Amino acid sequence: MSILEPGAIYGDRVNQLDLRLAKILRMGARRATVSLDVANVFNANSVLTESVVYTTWRQPQTILTARFVKVGIQFNF
Numbered sequence: 001m002s003i004l005e006p007g008a009i010y011g012d013r014v015n016q017l018d019l020r021l022a023k024i025l026r027m028g029a030r031r032a033t034v035s036l037d038v039a040n041v042f043n044a045n046s047v048l049t050e051s052v053v054y055t056t057w058r059q060p061q062t063i064l065t066a067r068f069v070k071v072g073i074q075f076n077f
Contacts, residue, residue: 011050016064017041030077037070 022035047060 012046014046014048014064015042015044016046030075032076033072033074035072035074037072038067039070040065040067043067 017040019038019041020035022033025032025034043066044064045066046064048063049061051057051059051061
């Protein structure tokens with residue numbers, strides 16, 4: 001017999017916004033793409049997994065990855 005029925009309690013909704021800005025630069029027959037990626041723009045900290053053990057019930061085990069930025073360059077020739 002369970003104390004709670006399955007599906008009775010849900011965690012918070014996960015909202016994450018990722019952005020990519022890119023610019024194509026042409027140099028004759030060659031081309032370069034410069035890009036800037038930003039993950040988790042609003043720096044949300046939603047809980048992804050929680051403990052189900054009685055002594056630590058609903059303690060966060062993993063949270064959403066913090067905001068980070070990545071710069072990239074791609075050359076096509």
